[in-house]
Amino acid sequence: MKNVKMLALAGATFAAMTAGSVQAEQYYGFMDVSLNYLDWSDKAEDRSNNGFGGAKEDFFYLEIEGGAGYDWGDVYGFVDFENPQNTNTSERDFSGAPVTDSFRIAAKGSIAYNIGKSNWNAYGHIYSLTVGGEGFFDQNIVVGASYDINTESGFWMKPFLGLHYENQTFSGSGFNGYMAGWVLGYNFKAMGQDFMVSQWHETEFAREDQFRGNGTEHTLKSVGQNGAVALWWNMTPKFTTGIQYRYADNKLGTAAYHDAIIYTAKYNF
Template sequence: MKNVKMMAVAAATFAALSTGAAQAEQFYGFSNMSVNYLDWTAKAEERSNGGYGGAKEDFVYLEIEGGAGYSWGDVYGFVDLENPENINKSERDFSGNPVTDSFRIAAKGSIAANIGSSNWNVYSHLYSLTVAGEGFFDQNLVVGVSYDVFTDSGFWIKPFLGVHYENQTFAGSGFNGYMAGWVLGYNFELGGQKFMVTNWHETEFAREDQFRGNGTQYTLKSTGQNGAVSLWWNATQELTFGLQYRYADHKLGTAAYHDAAIFTAKYNF
């Protein structure tokens, strides 16, 4: 019932924001669909599969992504379908054994509403992961403030800081410390081609003991890191290709540093 109420409130809030956005001046907007392949490094697989956390395996995922900036603020979101080839499998394993090729849905939505005419915003994002094969879910809500920095050189950055609330299958729900991070980008041209470098980063700190277990003898530290550095080549107006370096430390269920490469092909609408 509690989750139903939360979903109803979120839906009502989204509807209200959508109505307001339709009436506001729009400065930019984008949407795309991509095919991605995530390749864990050998060290990441060795650490995760060797007892530091849940087993990890390379996987394909499909992503729908979009965002827009308005006179009142900006919105962003994505939905990932991981291991889509297994979307119709109904097997569920509650034995505690890892199901590395299980169909998973990961989704995130964020909103930043301007505070007056300043560059400060009221900021919030919600991230959700559902793992079909293990009957597992994890929801992370962050509420706080963010700040917008744009330059004429093509560089921009949006840092944020907020309180962190988590709702998870095994750990339960409650306050889980704080989260700080940023999203940044730099647009440039080289050899007549258009490129962009981006980085998103999250640091969780002062995490509660309640959420630091990962089902192994190891415990996640009270501080964890999570993010990716990406190089994008805008080959045409419709096609973008990317190479991403994905990293995490005492996050994603593994009590150690682990990383991966992501190869991406996007179609821009």
């Protein structure tokens, strides 16, 4: 039921974000579906599974992603179906050893609304994770401001800063400090092929003690890092492949630095 509500929330968020855009001038838009494999490093698995919390295991996930830019601002969102082959494991609970292969749904929606004719935006995003068989959920809402940086060289960047509100199974809900970060990309050609380098990054700081526990004797620091750097090869207009370096420090339930490689194949609509 939580997963159904999760999808309903994601759908409602997208509907709300795109409402009123019918009469707006659209500058760009994209949508893709991808198959991904996340391979945690040995270091990440050792640290996560031996005392630092947040047990980790490699997994497949399916992703639906899309975004659009209008004369009033831009929207972006994705829905991930992690371990989709294990959708019928609803009998699992929190007892016993940590379960790392449960079916999970992760979703994010963001909106940046232009402030006048400046490059500043009113910014907000919501990220939610639900674990199908264990009843765990974690929702993060950020509200603040962002800034658009666009260049003729093919480089673009959107830094943001906002207040962070969290709602989680074990920690409850409330204000949880602040979040700063950015998304960026650089499009270039090499050997006659189209490539792009991209990154997303989030830094949480001044986090409340309420949200820093992870079920072990270790405590998450008041500052946490989360993000990924990617290289994409646009093989054809319809097909893209890429490799991502995924990193986190005192995030994702683990009170240590941990990282992974993600292999991705996308179909572009």
